[in-house]
Amino acid sequence: MRSARMKKKGRRRGYLNPSFAFAMPGTLVYSLLLMLPILFAFASSFTNWNGLTINLENLRFIGIDNYSRMMEDTALKTAVGVTLFITVVVVLAVNILGLGLAVILKNSGRMTNIIRTVFFLPYILSSIAVSFIWMAIISYTGIINSFLISIGLDDFIINFSATKWSSIFWICVVEIWRSIGFYMTIYLAALQGVPQELYEACVMDGSGKWSRFIHITLPMIVPQITVAFLLSVINELRIYDVIFVLTGGGPGTSTQSITYNILTQSFVNWRSGYASAMAVALCVVITIIAAVSMKISKKLEVDV
Amino acid sequence: MNKVKRHRTKHNFAGAEKNSLIVQLLLILVVIIVSIPIYIVIINLFKTTDVIRTSPLSFPTVFSLDSLIYVITDPYKNIWELYLNSALVTFGGTILSVLLSSMVAYFIARSNNRLSNFMRTYFMLGLMIPYILVYVPLALLLRFVGLMNGGIPVLIFIYTSNTISFGVFIFTGFIRSLPRDMEESASLDGANIYQTFWRIIFPLLKPATATVAIFVGVAMWNDFLTPMLLGGNIQTITTGIYNAIGAHATDWARVFAYVFMASLPLVIAFLTLQKQFISGLTSGSIKG
Numbered sequence: 001m002r003s004a005r006m007k008k009k010g011r012r013r014g015y016l017n018p019s020f021a022f023a024m025p026g027t028l029v030y031s032l033l034l035m036l037p038i039l040f041a042f043a044s045s046f047t048n049w050n051g052l053t054i055n056l057e058n059l060r061f062i063g064i065d066n067y068s069r070m071m072e073d074t075a076l077k078t079a080v081g082v083t084l085f086i087t088v089v090v091v092l093a094v095n096i097l098g099l100g101l102a103v104i105l106k107n108s109g110r111m112t113n114i115i116r117t118v119f120f121l122p123y124i125l126s127s128i129a130v131s132f133i134w135m136a137i138i139s140y141t142g143i144i145n146s147f148l149i150s151i152g153l154d155d156f157i158i159n160f161s162a163t164k165w166s167s168i169f170w171i172c173v174v175e176i177w178r179s180i181g182f183y184m185t186i187y188l189a190a191l192q193g194v195p196q197e198l199y200e201a202c203v204m205d206g207s208g209k210w211s212r213f214i215h216i217t218l219p220m221i222v223p224q225i226t227v228a229f230l231l232s233v234i235n236e237l238r239i240y241d242v243i244f245v246l247t248g249g250g251p252g253t254s255t256q257s258i259t260y261n262i263l264t265q266s267f268v269n270w271r272s273g274y275a276s277a278m279a280v281a282l283c284v285v286i287t288i289i290a291a292v293s294m295k296i297s298k299k300l301e302v303d304v
Numbered sequence: 305m306n307k308v309k310r311h312r313t314k315h316n317f318a319g320a321e322k323n324s325l326i327v328q329l330l331l332i333l334v335v336i337i338v339s340i341p342i343y344i345v346i347i348n349l350f351k352t353t354d355v356i357r358t359s360p361l362s363f364p365t366v367f368s369l370d371s372l373i374y375v376i377t378d379p380y381k382n383i384w385e386l387y388l389n390s391a392l393v394t395f396g397g398t399i400l401s402v403l404l405s406s407m408v409a410y411f412i413a414r415s416n417n418r419l420s421n422f423m424r425t426y427f428m429l430g431l432m433i434p435y436i437l438v439y440v441p442l443a444l445l446l447r448f449v450g451l452m453n454g455g456i457p458v459l460i461f462i463y464t465s466n467t468i469s470f471g472v473f474i475f476t477g478f479i480r481s482l483p484r485d486m487e488e489s490a491s492l493d494g495a496n497i498y499q500t501f502w503r504i505i506f507p508l509l510k511p512a513t514a515t516v517a518i519f520v521g522v523a524m525w526n527d528f529l530t531p532m533l534l535g536g537n538i539q540t541i542t543t544g545i546y547n548a549i550g551a552h553a554t555d556w557a558r559v560f561a562y563v564f565m566a567s568l569p570l571v572i573a574f575l576t577l578q579k580q581f582i583s584g585l586t587s588g589s590i591k592g
Contacts, residue, residue, distance in 0.1 A: 016487070016497045023411040023423055026404035026468055033465035034430055037441035044441070051440045104331050107323045115335055117578055121342065124574045124581070126526035128542045129563045132549055133341050136348075136556045143344055143556070146360040177338065185586050227590050238434060241528055245546070259436055266440045267533065279437040287432060 041276040051272025066277035075253060076278065079261040085168060086257070087236035090175045094183045094232050095225070101180070102187035103213070116188065119181030127178065131245035134174045164254040167247045171255065174242050179235070183228050190224035191217065219300070226297035233293075234286055258282055345560050353557040371557035375565055378548070383565055386544035390525055391569075392456050393540060397463035398521040402513055404464060405471025410501055412472065413479035414487075424476065430469030438466070439533050446534060453536035462530060467520040474588070478512035479505065518577075518584030525570055541566045 044051075045067075048060050070076055101119070105112055122130060137143045138160045145157040160170045198216050207215070218225075240259040243249060249256040249264075256264070258278070266275035323331070348356050349372065350364040375383055408427065412420045442462070446452045482505070490500045528542040535543065545562045553559050574581045 016491050016500065017415045018411045018497050018501065019415070020411060020419060022497075022501070023408040023420075026408035026472070027423070027426075029400075029404060029461055029465050030427065030430065030468050033442065033445075033462055034438060034468075035426075037438045037445060038433055040441035040445075041437040051444065054444070101331070101334065104323060104327055108328065108331065109322065113578075115331070116582070117575075118335055118339055120582055121571070121574070122338075123585070124522065124570055125567050126528065126542050126570075128526075128528050128546055129567050132545070132553075132559050132563050133345055135553070136559050137341060137344060139554070141357070141554050141556075143348075143356070143360040146357050150358060150360070177341065181338075182586065185582055186590065189586065224590070231589055238436070262436055263439070263529075272440045275440065276437060279434060283432075283434050283437065286434065290432075 042280060044273045045277035045280050047273045048271075049273040049276075050270045051266055051275070052270055062273075066274045067281065069274065070278060070281065075256070076258075076261055078254065079256045079258045082168065082255055083237060083239065083257045083259075086172055086175065086239060087233060089172045090179075090236045091229065091232045093172070093176045094180045095228055097176075098180050098183035098228070099187045099225075101184045102191055103217075105184070105188055106191050112188075116181070116185060119184055121181065122178045123182040125178075127241035128245060130174060130178050131242045134170070134177075135246055138170055161247055161250065164251060167251070167255045171239075171242055171246060174246065175236065175239065178242075179232070183232060186224055186228045187221070190221040194220045222297055222300045226293055230290055230293055233289055237282065237286060345564060348556065348560050349564055351557060353555050356556050371561035372564075374558060375548075375561040381544060381548040383544070386539060386541045387569070389456060389538055389544075390541040393459045393463065393531075394521055394524045396456070396460035397467070397524045398517050400460060400464045401467045401471050401520050402516055405468045405516065406475045406506060406509055406513070407501070408468070409472045409475030409479055410505060413476045424472075427469045427472040430466070431473060435466055439529070443534060452534075453538075455536060455538045459531060459535055459538065459540075462534060463520075463524050463527075467523070470520060470588070471516045474512050474516050475509060478509060482508060514580055515584045515588050518581055519588035522570065522581075522585065 046061060046063060048058075048062050050058075105115055108115060125133075135142070138158065139145075140157075140159050140161075148154065148157050158166070160166050194217060198220070199212060202212050202216055238259050239257045240263070243255055243257050243260055247255045249260050259282075262275045262278045262282070265278070266272045344361070347363055348360070350367045350369065351359075352368050352370055355364070355366075355368070408423065412424045412427075443452070446454065446458065451458050486504050486508075487500055490504050495503070526542065527540075528546065531538065531540040531543045532546075539547065545566045549559050549562055
């Protein structure tokens with residue numbers, strides 16, 4: 001008995017445990033430059049802070065006024081509508097097309113890797129560079145119109161920024177082009193991880209391609225579908241750069257996204273308390289979406 | 305007999321079936337459509353804007369380097385300075401983030417006490433909060449301590465602060481999967497905890513380090529909002545080309561040249577290290 005305890009103790013002394021000194025520098029940078037501002041933002045979402053200075057004479061605690069004001073904010077309503085529309089379109093497109101492409105690409109033999117690289121390349125580029133490439137293509141004096149004029153189809157020239165919906169359409173196109181390769185790659189890796197034996201058993205049963213896809217492939221890749229879905233939802237809910245370059249939120253303010261609206265409120269209108277309240281609300285929404293989809297995914301997952 | 309057998313094995317190997325010709329042609333068509341914007345950038349790089357207007361999709365007949373030379377020598381927007389700023393910020397931020405987050409992760413993974421459990425949750429918070437919350441208060445903080453024009457070091461620390469959660473998360477998982485044997489024998493040999501970490505643990509983290517470095521490095525190089533809002537008078541390659549091109553550009557030859565130059569370093573890195581980039585970016589975001 002005694003020797004056993006000694007042995008255990010000896011084993012525990014066999015290695016040293018790192019002290020907090022290891023975590024110290026990282027914790028300092030993280031707390032000072034990230035957590036402190038976040039705490040501050042959260043606190044200021046209950047005030048009328050202007051974001052410029054802290055002037056205690058004008059600074060007032062206004063409770064949840066900022067939050068209740070969101071309900072009547074028409075600019076925010078537009079922004080929420082635009083953001084949700086873009087999110088739904090892009091999320092459906094990149095996930096459905098991405099999965100479809102991955103299924104085809106998986107059986108492409110030697111070409112698989114080359115094609116994957118081509119699809120992935122836009123994802124490496126900065127969203128600013130991507131936006132400028134597309135601006136050059138779809139602008140009134142851009143590539144598409146120059147081409148149409150050069151072949152005599154002057155009647156079909158496009159003016160993408162003329163209306164709200166054509167702007168949103170092209171924003172979606174750019175977002176899909178930029179990120180589809182990324183989601184396709186996630187799905188491709190997921191498909192390559194499905195054990196072959198499952199398909200073999202299924203072929204013996206004589207089931208067709210489509211039923212194999214529905215009954216084997218889909219259930220097996222539920223975790224990756226959840227991740228890809230979540231990532232795409234979160235990314236599109238925060239969309240900013242592409243809109244900033246392509247339309248500048250226009251025409252008027254009709255294509256401003258939620259993030260665009262928040263940044264305008266904080267850095268143009270200097271209503272930081274209100275902007276922080278919107279950002280906190282966005283954060284809450286994202287957390288709820290994440291929690292719900294994790295739960296659904298857990299239910300759909302199969303154990304192998 | 306032999307023939308039948310072979311036929312059956314081929315049939316059984318369902319996952320390795322080949323696409324039909326039509327599906328394969330369809331795929332190639334999609335690849336062509338997706339590559340068109342890249343094709344447009346590259347062919348038009350060697351034309352003048354007037355030529356682009358008249359023949360936007362054809363190969364250049366006369367190779368003109370005017371737009372590239374303009375971008376490289378533009379006296380108002382020194383592209384080499386933008387490169388230098390972006391490189392310093394990206395490398396500095398990546399190195400600092402990797403070092404600090406691996407150290408935090410070592411503490412979290414190997415000290416099993418209340419403090420380390422709290423730290424794990426504390427760093428996890430940073431993964432869930434949208435960074436947009438931070439800009440305004442951080443701008444105030446920087447102004448308050450007189451660092452709004454703090455330049456590159458300030459950007460490096462800001463990037464470290466917002467990528468450290470990700471690093472901690474990846475490194476903690478990785479360190480937990482390492483057996484403790486080596487740490488044991490190191491301490492038996494009289495190594496102190498710092499020597500154990502830097503000489504034994506840190507070199508073993510290479511795969512995780514690659515994931516973290518690529519994931520956070522690409523994000524730093526491509527980031528636009530942080531240098532725009534908090535960079536003071538420092539311009540990186542993204543804010544630099546944004547300012548150089550402007551929101552109402554029509555000189556497409558220059559736009560293509562700027563986009564090309566801004567993307568070139570990362571594209572070269574991507575094409576030489578494809579596997580690491582693709583696995584770093586996808587597995588990084590799956591785990592994150």
